[in-house]
Amino acid sequence: DGGITQSPKYLFRKEGQNVTLSCEQNLNHDAMYWYRQDPGQGLRLIYYSQIVNDFQKGDIAEGYSVSREKKESFPLTVTSAQKNPTAFYLCASSKGQRKNEKLFFGSGTQLSVL
């Protein structure tokens, strides 16, 4: 079955540590996104990528980095510069750039600070 796989489901970060969240899709979608969700808040865009080897900052990119070396994969690194990383992270993809295209979401990664 086609879909988006995020791993791990739960992740713990120590002070000063970088951690990487995995996102893989087999939907053959061109665009991929990373969102952050905090309790009681809407989703906020961290980074997005429309094609391989290209990505743009979203609204809250500071303290995060991404890469898009393959169409299927869009890993997110939460760096030590992100001082408040505890949140639910959601990866999404969409087929292209037409405005009627919906986002497909992964099951999320809950990141917590030790």
Added chain:
Amino acid sequence: ELKVEQNPLFLSMQEGKNYTIYCNYSTTSDRLYWYRQDPGKSLESLFVLLSNGAVKQEGRLMASLDTKARLSTLHITAAVHDLSATYFCAVGNAGNNRKLIWGLGTSLAVNP
């Protein structure tokens, strides 16, 4: 700057009743989405609304869009327990095709 407001943020209703969730947005947009999220889970797309007067229905849920009022509604008919979830609206920034601005979500509890 595009802002999106949903209300109510919390809704507790009895099975069999009808209710409406509202999504207001502040500037011109060319698309609006409704998503559902179960606790600790991913988001599932419900509707995409693109034009003024658009109405879409699936089961007990019906969404509509009034672009002049900058308002979308999600109407629930004869609620059942399975509809308990958080519902989000997201509005497309007309100036940037890739960015959606999300509401805070409406947490719906349908009680027997």
